[in-house]
Each structure stands twice: as C-alpha cells, then as structure tokens.
Amino acid sequence: MNAEPRWLNPEQAQTWLALWSVFEWLPTRLEAQLKRDSGINLHDYYALAQISMAPEKTLTMTKLAASCDMSPPRGSRT
Template sequence: MDEPRWLTDEQQYAWRQFIEVLVRVPAALEAQLQRDAGLTHMGYLVLMTLSERPDRRLAMSKLARRACASLSRLSHVVARLEERGWVRRERDAEDGRVQIAVLTDEGLDKVVASAPGHAEAVQQLIFDRLTSAQMRQLAKLAEALLDKPVEVDRPRAGTKTDRA
C-alpha cells in the first residue's frame, strides 16, 4: 500500500484558512439575506440567475447546474419561491418533459430590492479586504480550483482595468 501524502505544515495552514473561508463567508451571506430580504442564499441565487436571462426563464436542469444544486434541492427551493409568488414553473412547449422556471414580475422586484444589500455584504466580506492584485489572484485561484476555462470577456493582462 502506498504511503499517504500528508500535508506539509504550509499546506495544512493554507487548507485550514481556506476551510474557514468556506464556512464563514457562506454563513455570513446566508444570515444577511435572511435578515434583510427573507431569502436563503440558494433562493437568491435562483432569483438572480433567472433575472439575468433576457426572457427570465430557464430549464430546471440548467438552473440546477448554474446554482450548483441537485435537481431535488432546486425543486424544494423553487417550490418555496413559488409559494411567495416570485417564480412559477411551466412545461416546455417543445418538450413537455422539461420543466421551466420563470421569474415573475414580483420575483424580479424582490431580487432588485435584495441585490444592493447582498452586494454590500460581498464587498465587506471579500473585496474590501483585498487589493486589486489580490482580487485578480483570487479569480485565478478559483478558476484553477474549479478547472474552469477563462471567460472570453474577462479583461486581458495589460489592459487598463487590469492594472492595480
């Protein structure tokens, strides 16, 4: 049997700091949204994702992927949002097996009203604590950890918006 690859002291420190971020930041965002908007963080992500679509509609399976949620969890979240009149579900006209989540006018009003407080919380928790260079490094680290390709519309190195 191969010997385990134990973490070095430096790796252990980095890992524990990262874990603390993974626990504390989502908890703080959840608390802010619950307190100020009566929304869960997942509920806000659903409303926000739908609000960014030109027609405010998205198949539940695609919405689940974008919200990083299982279809089951998303269904429960959407059911709660439906009860409040912020989302409704429809069958896809072309494929009746596909369920579409639709952001209602009331749901759009809710996300628009909730967004400033959420943005301020993100600013305070993350970006107020980082330099411009650290912010760019954070984006690069997240891309590496998520194995996500760099977005085409991301500013390129050397452009005015990229300089600290």
C-alpha cells in the first residue's frame, strides 16, 4: 500500500504557513522585544500576567506553576 501523499491545496498551505508564523515567529519576536524593553523573558511575563489577573494579585507557588505550565521549582525561580 504505497499511496501518494496528499499534499495541501493552496488555501490549506496558506493557512498552515500563517499558523506556523504564529507558533514560531511571534513568540521569538515577543521575547526579543520583552528582553530589550524590560529585561524579562516571555515565560516571566506570562507569570507576571497570571499574578496580575489573580484575585488580590496573589497566587500560591503551586497555582502559579500550574497556570504557567511549569514545574514548582521553576515557578519558584521565576
């Protein structure tokens, strides 16, 4: 069973490239700007954003780590 691969049509290819840009290009550019403007990386910014949106602007380290999809030790370092 050696079926030819089904390639993307032009519309699908355009959508795929746009999605790839969001996943690859955007985070890299955001991180560069954050480091340039504030000296922090994208993960740190996300953690700060989570804290700023939390009730009373506080989170336990466990909740912060979980909301940022990081390990508790990494959450503590952040």
